[in-house]
Amino acid sequence: MNNAIAVTGMGMITAIGDDVAQNYHSLLRKQHGIKPLQHIAGKHQAGTLVGEVPWTNQELVEKLGTTVPKYSSRTSLLAAIAAKEALTQAAIAHLGNIPVIMGTSVAGMDIFEQYFPHLNGDRTLIQRRDVGDSASVLSKLLGGNGFATAISTACSSAANAISFGARLLLSGRVERVLVGGSDALSRFTINGFDSLMLLSDKPNRPFDRNRNGLNLGEGAGFLVLESAKALEKMPKPILGYLTGFANANDAFHQTATSDSGDGAYLAMKEALTISGLVPDAIDYINAHGTATENNDRTEAIAIQRIFGDNVPSFSSTKAYTGHTLGASAGIEAIYALLAIQHQLAFANLRFETAMEQPALQPVTDHRSSSIKHVLSNSFGFGGNCSTLIFSDAESLY
Amino acid sequence: MQKVYINGSSVAVINSAQLDTTEQWIKINLPKIDSAVIPPAATRRMSKAVKMGIICGLEAMRQADCPNPDGILVGTGKGCLVDSDKFLKAIGEQKEDFLSPTAFIQSTHNTVAGQIALLTKNSGYNMTYSQGRISFESAALDAYIQLTMNEQVSLLVGAVDELSDISIEINQAIDKDQINDTKDIQTEGAGFFVFSNQKDSHALGELKDIDIYRNTADHTSEKQIGEFLKRNQLTINQIDTIIYSSTTVEAPFSTGSPILEKINKIKYNSQTGIFDTDIVFAFDLALKRLNDQTFSTSISLNEGKIQHDQNILICNFGEQNSLMLLSRC
Numbered sequence: 268m269n270n271a272i273a274v275t276g277m278g279m280i281t282a283i284g285d286d287v288a289q290n291y292h293s294l295l296r297k298q299h300g301i302k303p304l305q306h307i308a309g310k311h312q313a314g315t316l317v318g319e320v321p322w323t324n325q326e327l328v329e330k331l332g333t334t335v336p337k338y339s340s341r342t343s344l345l346a347a348i349a350a351k352e353a354l355t356q357a358a359i360a361h362l363g364n365i366p367v368i369m370g371t372s373v374a375g376m377d378i379f380e381q382y383f384p385h386l387n388g389d390r391t392l393i394q395r396r397d398v399g400d401s402a403s404v405l406s407k408l409l410g411g412n413g414f415a416t417a418i419s420t421a422c423s424s425a426a427n428a429i430s431f432g433a434r435l436l437l438s439g440r441v442e443r444v445l446v447g448g449s450d451a452l453s454r455f456t457i458n459g460f461d462s463l464m465l466l467s468d469k470p471n472r473p474f475d476r477n478r479n480g481l482n483l484g485e486g487a488g489f490l491v492l493e494s495a496k497a498l499e500k501m502p503k504p505i506l507g508y509l510t511g512f513a514n515a516n517d518a519f520h521q522t523a524t525s526d527s528g529d530g531a532y533l534a535m536k537e538a539l540t541i542s543g544l545v546p547d548a549i550d551y552i553n554a555h556g557t558a559t560e561n562n563d564r565t566e567a568i569a570i571q572r573i574f575g576d577n578v579p580s581f582s583s584t585k586a587y588t589g590h591t592l593g594a595s596a597g598i599e600a601i602y603a604l605l606a607i608q609h610q611l612a613f614a615n616l617r618f619e620t621a622m623e624q625p626a627l628q629p630v631t632d633h634r635s636s637s638i639k640h641v642l643s644n645s646f647g648f649g650g651n652c653s654t655l656i657f658s659d660a661e662s663l664y
Numbered sequence: 665m666q667k668v669y670i671n672g673s674s675v676a677v678i679n680s681a682q683l684d685t686t687e688q689w690i691k692i693n694l695p696k697i698d699s700a701v702i703p704p705a706a707t708r709r710m711s712k713a714v715k716m717g718i719i720c721g722l723e724a725m726r727q728a729d730c731p732n733p734d735g736i737l738v739g740t741g742k743g744c745l746v747d748s749d750k751f752l753k754a755i756g757e758q759k760e761d762f763l764s765p766t767a768f769i770q771s772t773h774n775t776v777a778g779q780i781a782l783l784t785k786n787s788g789y790n791m792t793y794s795q796g797r798i799s800f801e802s803a804a805l806d807a808y809i810q811l812t813m814n815e816q817v818s819l820l821v822g823a824v825d826e827l828s829d830i831s832i833e834i835n836q837a838i839d840k841d842q843i844n845d846t847k848d849i850q851t852e853g854a855g856f857f858v859f860s861n862q863k864d865s866h867a868l869g870e871l872k873d874i875d876i877y878r879n880t881a882d883h884t885s886e887k888q889i890g891e892f893l894k895r896n897q898l899t900i901n902q903i904d905t906i907i908y909s910s911t912t913v914e915a916p917f918s919t920g921s922p923i924l925e926k927i928n929k930i931k932y933n934s935q936t937g938i939f940d941t942d943i944v945f946a947f948d949l950a951l952k953r954l955n956d957q958t959f960s961t962s963i964s965l966n967e968g969k970i971q972h973d974q975n976i977l978i979c980n981f982g983e984q985n986s987l988m989l990l991s992r993c
Contacts, residue, residue: 383752383756384753384830386834386838393834393835397794398773399799402795403795414877414984415878415984416876417795419743419772419773419774419792419794420774420777420790420792421772421773434806434815437813438812455755458751458768461763462764463768463769515790516736516781516786516788516789518785521770521779533787648774648775649774649777649792650778
């Protein structure tokens with residue numbers, strides 16, 4: 268498989284754990300991280316439910332164990348922690364000229380908004396607001412001197428970053444890439460989703476008939492992707508393969524998805540085509556499943572259009588982490604790889620009653636079974652729909 | 665590997681005459697959007713970034729006779745700054761109460777690409793890159809790779825950046841306390857192009873290659889340019905014109921390479937002012953020169969003389985650098 272895209276490293280931080288191992292154990296114990304907001308002062312503090320990383324920025328800097336630039340955003344700190352874990356697992360000591368492709372929705376907004384509009388009279392904060400600054404800071408924090416770019420397509424950002432990284436490998440331009448996403452909670456996004464009346468006042472219930480909205484979350488998830496050529500030179504354990512990736516547009520509405528789930532359908536269909544897999548080969552779907560009325564209904568419709576009567580085990584892990592926006596596809600890519608590694612479809616928490624139409628039933632208890640191929644969905648504002656497919660290391664050979 | 669042609673090109677930048685001013689911020693005057701294309705009620709809600717994107721995007725597609733490209737890729741350094749500022753301001757002033765979601769909805773970085781898709785019913789690949797001054801090149805690199813690998817046939821690729829009054833005020837307040845070391849005038853603008861791996865009568869030029877890199881102590885831009893041209897089987901004396909931008913303190917061509925000295929060089933920011941994705945102007949200018957068109961403004965160093973350029977190198981020097989090679993086709 269000359270075109271195989273191997274995952275050789277993964278790293279993450281979320282409300283349910285500071286690394287991949289902790290995240291896995293929280294999933295196993297069905298321990299979610301949805302709690303009242305702590306770190307952002309104002310109306311939502313101590314009331315609004317979120318999936319917040321429990322550490323302060325200062326504590327994150329200490330975890331990272333390095334000096335950071337002035338006014339480093341929480342988004343950059345979370346990204347650096349996750350990316351460092353991924354690089355360590357891939358036995359990459361120095362990032363060097365390895366490209367960094369980062370997905371994020373609001374990047375440094377968390378730090379910018381704290382000083383808006385006077386900004387302490389410091390130009391650095393204007394720079395920190397730039398989405399691209401977060402990718403640059405990340406690359407530099409990891410000792411990199413290569414190409415760094417950010418993709419910002421709202422909640423599908425990290426999926427698109429992973430796909431672009433894959434294309435850089437396939438083009439033969441590079442042999443390794445660091446890809447993923449990071450987003451910190453911010454007053455900006457919390458108030459934005461609140462103004463759209465999409466926030467639930469209870470822990471979210473993906474795909475449940477009585478779901479009433481999402482809980483925002485924060486975190487980061489990064490992968491190291493390597494080409495066959497890189498692995499020939501330096502063989503290392505392979506955690507899985509990225510076998511399918513696609514993006515399509517719903518072209519229906521800026522924030523709502525079409526009733527027939529067209530964008531989601533097209534993204535899943537194309538990702539399957541690229542992977543060369545038939546729908547029946549998919550063993551588990553890590554759904555976008557934000558627990559909003561609109562998303563879960565239309566995603567379920569699209570899933571049914573693809574899989575017909577044979578819908579595989581599916582669940583949304585946003586019940587554990589909250590919706591981490593631009594980071595979610597990076598975090599959920601790792602959950603997909605963990606599902607393959609441990610042959611486990613993760614339980615969809617708090618599901619009680621199936622929706623009326625379509626009456627799809629997610630996995631309500633961890634389901635142990637043979638899992639070779641996992642499909643992961645991420646959809647964002649602007650009709651942006653992305654699907655990734657991960658496959659186990661053996662099934663390719 | 666497929667070749668990549670540019671089949672349509674439309675840019676919106678300020679009129680260079682507007683730069684004769686003591687102002688530090690100059691906004692672009694946009695033409696009215698045809699009400700047959702978008703109802704006036706809808707255009708009133710649209711930010712300038714979205715309007716610029718739609719005007720240039722539709723025009724590039726019209727020129728290329730490509731109403732339904734396989735995808736839309738947009739680069740933007742600052743995103744939808746006006747709506748983002750508006751929502752931030754409202755959060756502060758209204759103390760997080762009774763906020764209207766409109767500005768938040770439209771503040772998302774991918775609003776421009778999403779709105780063009782919505783307007784043209786384009787369900788294809790839809791991507792938005794935001795990486796400071798190499799935002800357009802990031803989008804162009806993605807498009808270039810997909811077209812060379814024949815994943816797609818034609819893609820609308822563009823960039824847009826807008827100014828916002830609130831951000832101008834914030835900047836001015838900071839400048840009162842700090843010495844402003846740059847005399848560059850901040851502006852806004854957009855540029856859209858149809859990239860295709862099919863050559864037809866609309867082809868304006870071939871995008872031979874694109875590269876984005878950072879300088880290191882032992883890897884200078886001159887070295888990178890040498891390697892870049894070599895992999896495209898060209899030598900520096902086959903480059904007719906270099907169109908470039910530089911936000912670095914050191915002059916990019918200072919080492920006095922004798923061949924480099926002879927090449928016609930255009931530093932275009934004196935004509936456009938500065939915005940994160942102003943490189944779209946260089947891209948459009950290069951296409952015009954490849955088609956023997958004199959430029960309407962006084963940009964050319966040899967005004968009025970047709971250049972017969974065969975190969976043009978576009979360089980963007982800054983925190984990250986980019987090289988784009990455009991050739992006559």
